[in-house]
Amino acid sequence: MNNQSFRFFSFEGKTRILHLSWMAFFITFLVWFNHAPLMAAIREEFGLSDSEVNTLLLLNVALTIPARILIGMLVDALGPRKVYSIVLVVSGVICLGFAFAETFEQLAISRFLLGFVGAGFVVGIRLISEWYPAREVGFAEGIYGGWGNFGAAFAGLSLPTLALFFGGEHGWRCAVGTTGVIAIAYAAVFYAMARDTPKGSTYFKPKKSGAMEVTSKGDFFLYMAVNLPLSIALALIVWKLGPSNLGMLSNTVTYGLYGVVFLMLAFQLLRIWQVNGHIFSKPVPEFDRYPFKQVALLNLTYMAAFGSELAVVSMLPLYFLDTFDISPVLAGMLGGSFALMNLIGRPGGGYVADRIGRKLTTLITLSGIAAGYLLMSQINSDWPLPLAVLLVLFCSVFVQAGCGAVYASVPLVKRRLTGQVAGMAGAYGNVGGVVFLLVLSLVSPSMFFVVLGCFAVGILALVSMFMDEPSPQTSEVMPDGSVRMIEVS
Template sequence: MSASNGIKILSFSGNTRILHLSWIAFFITFVIWFNHAPLLAAMRETMGLTDQQIKTLLILNVALTIPARIIIGMLVDSFGPKRIYSFLLMVSALLCFGFAAAQNFEQLAIMRFLLGFSGAGFVIGIRMISEWYPARQAGIAQGIYGGWGNFGSAGAAISLPTIALLFGGDDGWRYAVASTGVLAFVYSFIYYFSTHDTPKGSTYFKPKKSGALEISSKKDFVLYLIMNIPMYAALAVLTWKLSPSNINMLEAGVTNTIYIILASLYLFQAFRMYQVNAHVFKTEVPEIERYEFSQVAVLNLAYMVTFGSELAIISMLPLFFMDTFNLSPAGAGLVASIFAGLNLIMRPAGGWISDKFGRKRSLVVIMFGLILGYAMMSQIDASWSLPMAIVVTIFCSLFVNAGNGAVFAVVPLIKRRLTGQIAGMTGAYGNVGGVTFLTVLSFVSSEIFFLVIGGAAIFVFLATVLILKEPSNKMTEVLPDGTVQVIET
């Protein structure tokens, strides 16, 4: 079996072997990231957790992923995906063991917060796949990697309750969580000894400086400063949710301290950005080394609307269907699972469409379909028939999941040596979107919630039309000795 663009899915050699090894690594990190979700009922019973504490664990699970994707992006560009993926898998395994051994809520909360780091695994494979696949195949390859790896959350939901039952007793959930740690620990060695950062004879380009993304002009520096604000703002929103004015996990003093720390971290990051890019205020960056940060900004916002809205939708859709159509929890969950389940097919499809019909054109069309999808979902109410509501949900999901693939069909084509950092920032914006849209949902009705996402998509649609450029079929990188290398994309 092979895709029309030449990817031999059933092969386990060459770049297809790297693709399979990488999506499996991503799958495992997603299993770990969501290994608590299907076991919450058992955890609540055996540890006496309150509903407020359960909600706190869910919030903590996504908090660290935002900065983690930025950090991992920097590390992978500097040290290579082989080392960093293996390292992340091993660290995630140890954190799993810590979560499984927790004896009280505080220990659970700390370990769950740290396990949010596992959600950064996605970024690593983006760089790895971009090294092994040419641009004409990059879209579908990245889509397969992302779509199949994302299915790890469903894999956790399907398998872990059964594993917990097999072990049985009050500690069944602990053994189930620990088993994912064992899997990650073993696979960290498999990945390290079975992969290479690049094909034989290829050069792995690294950033000239570390600590911040390299940019090419003063205008780009200002835009870079602005685009960093929402990531810290999202963490501030999460802190606010934990504050005394909401679920009251954190005391007022602790909350204010975290706000100060976040503001200080932003200022420190801005200083590091200046240190790395001070040269743009003194001399002009050579044309051969330039790229436009505006392209990264558009992709960030596009992923915020696609993957960010998906995170929000899969969190609220079961309850929405249950309340609107008087379904049982199991029935509502089954219907709602369609939205995320289509990611398995449509994320690769979005990448393939991008390869086949052009990056910009594909993203524009997909974003327009996404706008229509959310506009229609905003009209769903009890007067609708359930089949019609499901059809509209599927329609919207097709474009949301295809959009995920289309965005990351472009990311590796901006600047090769910075791919990890660009992917990290874009991936982090997906989590920013999830936090943003769920926060909106806490204040408005479902109808307005869907319309807000659609409105954000209109803004991104216009930005894509007016700002995004079709990537060139060639990239240039300068080696440390000054040699210029042209990369055919």
């Protein structure tokens, strides 16, 4: 591990890895959310109904749920350099497909496939944890997450203007296509310049692949239970698209997809048993154990923070447009302001977590999230627009800081499983996005914000009762069989 002091204005060693990583993440989020600020133009060109718009919003986060789990496993096994480069190339190609879509069905398929790009975030979490010591990892992960997540805000701030620059009814296509080209080009830069670990460091890999390792019988059953919401979220998407709701799928296709979701769940539960069944006959040595409840609580916290952000960022431009008498360009820019606070919120949350503790920081941020959303539920057309924007920014600071606090804790759970822990927490963020967007399609925007606030209150209670600070040390088994103790606080 590189133990030089934290230097942000540098492009050497661990700082180079940080800059390469947040830029990769920035580009993935620019691609992932390039549709949101341009949705008014897309809606007009294709004559989309409200149901079809909601369908695109749901599809945009659907694939990210299983993708983050898969990418978490791949990055632990193959290393971040290769995996991030693959994510960038694949997402760039799919993005070009969305830009050239001619029918709603093509829009829907390409938007669904673009959910894959949202899994790129997981890669950088493992990469940065390899380069930064525990006393700095929260701040570094916060910079990575915050500056990278700003890609969503940058999309809102820049793409409407870029579409106007290209001009014509297809200006939005050129703007979207530009982001895809950028992703493909940057993949080559990242592959050429990034390295998985500092020179001489060991890249710890899971003992088995296909499922996360757990270290006690209780954790085995908790891990199985934690997998259920991932499948339920996918089933909810199928239900929402089915004949009883949006009517985008036939009965045959709907039931076929239900079967696929069930088979995916059954296969995952089988892999959990294959990887961890030995704990029922041979207990894991005490030095190699970790509390899986920490993973479960981080999942739920990230669902309250990033899951709500996904939903809010997706709906906020149209919400401002429909609530206030403003132009589509201004609505896109104001909608993007929610993600704008990533620049300071995530690094701030990580930095504070490094200094005052992970649990206390998580409690503070969840309290702010709850208060912010409950206040946002009171916004209406009679409010002064500047006051509404200030409230959105206030709420966003705590949302982003909560994300920073989560990923200040993720690398300290178990080093060799960092990618998988990050992937599962990230997947729960997308579960939140799906669930909250589904709620949005059923209730008014004001009630939607009430639901977000009440959910944060519930997670706040669970964290206060069950979350622990990380142990002062964790251990990993070296390739030669020796045990290495790693300081985490």
